[in-house]
Amino acid sequence: MTTMKYVDEFRNPELIRKISEEIHRHVDPDYHYRFMEVCGGHTFSIFRFGLQNLLPENIELVHGPGCPVCILPMGRMDNGLSIAKQQDVIFTAFGDVMRVPGKHGTPLELKAKGADIRMVYSPLDALNIAMKNPDRQVVLFAIGFETTAPSTALTLMRARELDVPNFSVFSNHVLIIPAMQAILDSPDMRIDGFIGPGHVSSVIGARPYESIAKKYQKPIIISGFEPLDLLQSILMLVKQMREGRFEVENQYSRVVPYEGNMSALDVMKEVFEVRSLFEWRGLGAIQQSALKLRPEFAKWDAEVRFQVEGARVSDPQMAPCGQVLKGILKPHQCQLFGKECTPEHPVGALMVSSEGACAAYYHYVHLQEAVGE
Amino acid sequence: MCLAIPGQIVEMLDGDRHYAVVNVCGVRRKINIDLLKNEHLLLGDWVLIHVGFAMSKISEEQANEQLNLLSMLNESDEAIEEVQGYQFDNEKV
Ligand code: SF4
Numbered sequence A: 001m002t003t004m005k006y007v008d009e010f011r012n013p014e015l016i017r018k019i020s021e022e023i024h025r026h027v028d029p030d031y032h033y034r035f036m037e038v039c040g041g042h043t044f045s046i047f048r049f050g051l052q053n054l055l056p057e058n059i060e061l062v063h064g065p066g067c068p069v070c071i072l073p074m075g076r077m078d079n080g081l082s083i084a085k086q087q088d089v090i091f092t093a094f095g096d097v098m099r100v101p102g103k104h105g106t107p108l109e110l111k112a113k114g115a116d117i118r119m120v121y122s123p124l125d126a127l128n129i130a131m132k133n134p135d136r137q138v139v140l141f142a143i144g145f146e147t148t149a150p151s152t153a154l155t156l157m158r159a160r161e162l163d164v165p166n167f168s169v170f171s172n173h174v175l176i177i178p179a180m181q182a183i184l185d186s187p188d189m190r191i192d193g194f195i196g197p198g199h200v201s202s203v204i205g206a207r208p209y210e211s212i213a214k215k216y217q218k219p220i221i222i223s224g225f226e227p228l229d230l231l232q233s234i235l236m237l238v239k240q241m242r243e244g245r246f247e248v249e250n251q252y253s254r255v256v257p258y259e260g261n262m263s264a265l266d267v268m269k270e271v272f273e274v275r276s277l278f279e280w281r282g283l284g285a286i287q288q289s290a291l292k293l294r295p296e297f298a299k300w301d302a303e304v305r306f307q308v309e310g311a312r313v314s315d316p317q318m319a320p321c322g323q324v325l326k327g328i329l330k331p332h333q334c335q336l337f338g339k340e341c342t343p344e345h346p347v348g349a350l351m352v353s354s355e356g357a358c359a360a361y362y363h364y365v366h367l368q369e370a371v372g373e
Numbered sequence B: 001m002c003l004a005i006p007g008q009i010v011e012m013l014d015g016d017r018h019y020a021v022v023n024v025c026g027v028r029r030k031i032n033i034d035l036l037k038n039e040h041l042l043l044g045d046w047v048l049i050h051v052g053f054a055m056s057k058i059s060e061e062q063a064n065e066q067l068n069l070l071s072m073l074n075e076s077d078e079a080i081e082e083v084q085g086y087q088f089d090n091e092k093v
Helices: A013-026 A040-048 A074-084 A095-099 A107-112 A123-132 A149-161 A176-185 A199-204 A207-216 A227-243 A262-271 A295-300 A321-325 A357-370 B034-039 B060-072 B076-085
Strands: A033-039 A059-066 A089-093 A117-119 A137-144 A167-173 A193-196 A220-222 A248-250 A272-274 A277-280 A284-287 A291-293 B005-012 B019-024 B027-032 B046-050 B053-058
Touching: A013 A227, A033 A040, A033 A176, A033 A227, A040 A059, A040 A227, A040 A357, A059 A176, A059 A321, A074 A089, A074 A107, A074 A137, A074 A167, A089 A095, A089 A123, A095 A107, A095 A117, A095 A137, A107 A117, A123 A137, A123 A149, A123 A167, A137 A149, A149 A167, A149 A262, A149 A295, A149 B034, A149 B053, A167 A291, A167 A295, A176 A199, A176 A207, A176 A284, A193 A227, A199 A207, A199 A262, A199 B046, A199 B053, A207 A220, A207 A248, A220 A227, A262 A272, A262 B034, A291 A295, A321 A357, B005 B027, B005 B060, B005 B076, B019 B046, B019 B076, B027 B053, B027 B076, B034 B053, B046 B060, B053 B060, B060 B076
Parallel strands: A033 A059, A033 A193, A089 A117, A089 A137, A137 A167, A193 A220, A220 A248
Antiparallel strands: A272 A291, A277 A284, B005 B019, B005 B046, B019 B027, B046 B053
């Protein structure tokens, strides 16, 4: 049986085997389960460990929108790149962003054409570059869910404290709860329960998920990233459904406190306010789903400083990235998958980041199939 | 970028600057610890690091699990590269 082939490489094969068996025992064989893992880190882990192989065939894992570069619509990339093209600007971004295609190419390609675009590992790096280059405008293209937003916020507070006038942030920070709601409101999607994100939840805590669980009657399990964590979470989902419960449970309590991280929530509140509307790739415009800088921070807001248009550029016609993001299509069902679109030459953002479903699928499933497994 | 990096605090930098030095697999690097100011971090404590900031205080056991996970995901090199890449290390930010 393929199931057990993978088990021995795990750290605790016995336990893995036991939980896998327990899941098989608890499922209703006549029901097709669709669970969404919201977080890109989970997607990565699921593919890497071939966890689908340890599950009954009627449990389908749907890969959610929790990879921040994947959900960024092309218009936002283009907005960012239009800033990067301006004279005297040093444009900074995390590594994943560097390879995301905008309408006229990726940041890396623009860099090759002479724009001053630099990869950074921390928002503080961008602030540091600004302090070292007082005669240049240094812009941070900020992305991420609630895991990253507090770091951007603290960096902005530091910029204010040190009064760094030539630093600004182009905020693309997004919020997890409205995204989950949008998915559940979407008529073409059926999700039975969520594997909730680990590190986002270490910031927001478990409480914000409770209203979703209740309103939509869906179980939500906040989960760690190890194979054992993920399997345990899936078992918890199956058990809740069997018992007719719709609750938020915290499988990752060793890292996620129920109340979240108060200091992180406080700094986010001080620096950011919620946008009334933000466009997501695949999910469309979602109300109250993203963060922008408060007016008090206008001085450091790239959207104010550079007057960025709300450019809405649709994705390439051929590319159904949005369908994949919503779990309607599997990556390999995209016509471009593995042909025009590869990790070396990504057409869509889901092929860029290792947390994107297409890249994860390409690296692992593809490989397994290639060696005939 | 979702996968946090575990590090152990080996030096506290002067109180009001909100920085500490962590050891990540033998690499020493300065990180910001403001987001954990309620945790009253001490030398020897373990934290999860994300984009230059300590995000969660964790147990040593959890740190080892996380290191193990990163290596199983073939992400340890990236993690060390990230930590080494923090350019604010010796600066006044
Ligand atoms: S394979 Fe490429 S083009 Fe197709 S959905 Fe994935 S990222 Fe988009």
